[in-house]
Amino acid sequence: METILAIGIGVFAGAGVWLLLRPRTFQVIIGLSLLGYAVNLFIFAMGRLRVSAPPILEKGMVGDPVAFDDPLPQALVLTAIVIGFAMTALFLVVVMAARGRTGTDHVDGRED
């Protein structure tokens, strides 16, 4: 499982960085999103990978931490997803404005 996750993060991050360096705004946006996925998976992995372990205690139960998954990275990932989503939407607006103003979707605002 670790290998698959590591490959997944690597592919996402690699593709994201490559797209980020492309000259079209659409490619940059997709690149940022892919990079965001890579980062989110990475945060998730930092809470250690566990299969079929619950992240929260049952009501009234006293638990041994070893039997549970770490809930904090999951909460962090949720926050990061929401913020990333909002930022992508915001950037999309700027990209549309730039497209309208400059008449091109090149990141420098002019065809080279």
Add this chain to the structure above:
Amino acid sequence: MNRLPLDILAILPVLLPLLAGALLLLFEDRRRVVKVSVSLATILALLANAIALLVICSTGGENGTGRVLVHLLGNWPAPAGIVLVADRLSALMLTLTALLALASFVFALARWHKAGPRFYSIFLFLQMGLNGAFLTGDLFNLFVFFEVMLAASYGLVLHGSGTARIKAGLHYIPINLVASSLFLIGVSLLYGVTGTLNMADLAGRIRGVHPEERMLLEAGAAILAVAFLVKAAMWPLNFWLPTAYSAATAPVAAMFAIMSKVGIYVILRLDLLLFGHDSGPSAGFGSPWLLYGGLATIAFGTIGVLASQSMPRLAGYSVLVSSGTLLAAIGVGSEPVISGAIYYLLSSTLAIATFFLLIELVERGRAAGADVLAVSMEFFGVEEDTEEKQVEEEVGIPLPLTMAVLGAAFVGSTLLLAGLPPLSGFVAKLSLFAALMGDGATVPGSSWALIALLTISGLAALIAMARTGITTFWVPMEANLPNVRAVELVPVAGLLLLCLGMTVFGGPVMRFTDATARMIATPTAYMQDVLAAPPVPAYKQSGSAKP
């Protein structure tokens, strides 16, 4: 129990602008009276709050280092929940933010607040993000406040619209989004190794990290630092800054002067908290990088200042010189140097903000590109009388004294940026020099390099400003008197007077920065106060039951 009424002061700087900004979204932009008065009241309240925090945090405590106010969010005790922490350094930064916000906002009232939609709310949200970033004691919470601040800054950089601003935004936004990704990677690596996000707890645990995991920890800290260094604009992560800052409208650029200082603040705090002198095997991690990176930044900024053909870009490169100086000083890391650096931070932030505001006033009456033309003509030796066009203005009437006042303010900001007496820029540089020389016996080569670069950067700033001043003020004036309103001159004069005040009361201010440096260099009190902060007892036990 006595912290019950006080610790609310640590959350109000976040709550007030959030509530006021959200409330103002409900009003149409046409209802300017409501919007302006609510925003102004909020900014004044924030200033009062920040000054109250400054007074509270700088009195009391052991060894006179002052008190640390801790607010437990949701009443969860420290390592488990998120804390807001106000100490001398955060209170100082809050005050600086509030002062700049007041000046920029009053300046914007003359005309810029009408230049785009929802200026007031975004401006207040920017303040919320800034205040939150200065107050939080939790790394992930810091990320959230960074994003609030950045989201507001994306809106503000586009304020006033126009192709140049949108093009600048198109570069500014992705760079900061990528920096945020690095921020998250760094934070999660630190969490993965130490199992905590609370800064005070992290500082304690970092000493006991297993040697095998230390490399991972340092990698995480380094990635995290890159995210802050992008914000603080260390070379080579700073090519975006002059373009973005010079494209923004004047009041926004003045507020952005403090935004690059957020990165500096976080590095200053975390470097001394996590990798201070008594933090075990990792002590001093990253300091050489900060020192030499800072030196490179000063050199790059200096060349940029000399090469700038327009005033906004000159101001943008001055931001880089200021950032580089601060980063190098943090890299040196001794207590007196940090104290000088904090003084320099206050002085240079005020100076750059003043200059950004002033530029817009001076340039108002001039034809676009006049600066570039003047400098190129000088360079190519073209002797030609260009007739400068008079631009029609809607607001204001020409004051007879306008150019005299603007010229005096220009001289003031030149003195500040170049670090010449009698203004605070000189005191700041002198205290840095004195601290770097120490007792004069053994001064390392890097300190000499920093002293040399600081001197050269001051000279470069003087040359560039004098050149700009000559082409701006020593030309026939009748044709292009800028229309300036008094409400725009007041903030500029106020900021300059603040710098003058920092010079006149240099002694007390230096004593304050000395105590601040002492406090953040020995963070044990901070760590204890944060981790031992007791939760507020349940409501019915607090003895304030309703009749």
